[in-house]
Amino acid sequence: AQSVTQLGSHVSVSEGALVLLRCNYSSSVPPYLFWYVQYPNQGLQLLLKYTTGATLVKGINGFEAEFKKSETSFHLTKPSAHMSDAAEYFCAVSVEADTGRRALTFGSGTRLQVQP
Amino acid sequence: DAGITQSPRHKVTETGTPVTLRCHQTENHRYMYWYRQDPGHGLRLIHYSYGVKDTDKGEVSDGYSVSRSKTEDFLLTLESATSSQTSVYFCAISALGNTEAFFGQGTRLTVV
Numbered sequence: 001a002q003s004v005t006q007l008g009s010h011v012s013v014s015e016g017a018l019v020l021l022r023c024n025y026s027s028s029v030p031p032y033l034f035w036y037v038q039y040p041n042q043g044l045q046l047l048l049k050y051t052t053g054a055t056l057v058k059g060i061n062g063f064e065a066e067f068k069k070s071e072t073s074f075h076l077t078k079p080s081a082h083m084s085d086a087a088e089y090f091c092a093v094s095v096e097a098d099t100g101r102r103a104l105t106f107g108s109g110t111r112l113q114v115q116p
Numbered sequence: 117d118a119g120i121t122q123s124p125r126h127k128v129t130e131t132g133t134p135v136t137l138r139c140h141q142t143e144n145h146r147y148m149y150w151y152r153q154d155p156g157h158g159l160r161l162i163h164y165s166y167g168v169k170d171t172d173k174g175e176v177s178d179g180y181s182v183s184r185s186k187t188e189d190f191l192l193t194l195e196s197a198t199s200s201q202t203s204v205y206f207c208a209i210s211a212l213g214n215t216e217a218f219f220g221q222g223t224r225l226t227v228v
Contacts, residue, residue, distance in 0.1 A: 045221035106158040
């Protein structure tokens with residue numbers, strides 16, 4: 001079975017500083033990887049995804065993530081934080097079961113605070 | 117936004133009562149999922165469906181049942197609600213099993 005670990009339940013950065021949210025996964029088969037963002041009292045919105053191909057993927061709002069198979073990681077970064085980035089971020093993995101079916105498995109989330 | 121409507125959006129119910137949450141989609145996506153979100157646990161999969169009358173259990177399915185009689189509707193039922201089922205419930209849809217899922221706005225359920 002696959003699993004996702006997000007290091008740090010809370011991360012605080014200053015406006016304009018680098019954002020780094022960490023995600024490690026475990027999977028015995030090639031995974032698809034996702035980052036979602038959740039603003040207060042809302043559903044989840046896809047930031048970016050990795051399925052195959054280029055390991056550096058770019059998403060919305062200036063975020064990007066790099067798939068590193070050797071490190072089983074998919075860390076999310078943004079060069080310069082903005083106040084509007086304050087939200088909760090979830091890393092998720094999807095692998096194909098023997099049945100050929102997939103479902104997302106989520107990490108426990110990281111709440112990002114941006115200080116003025 | 118993907119056409120996903122969850123109802124009700126908020127509900128307070130008493131322990132031991134049955135509760136049904138509804139997820140309705142207008143995207144004609146084949147796959148539908150129910151997750152619950154609790155602090156410190158992220159989102160955990162309850163049940164999912166790969167088509168009409170084709171459902172399967174997720175990691176936290178105890179105490180929950182689902183039904184999908186039409187492509188557009190996926191119902192989650194708590195047969196006898198307990199306080200441990202107080203949570204925010206999210207429905208998600210996916211066009212194929214290997215692409216991203218789109219989420220509804222959530223249903224906040226409180227069992228007292």
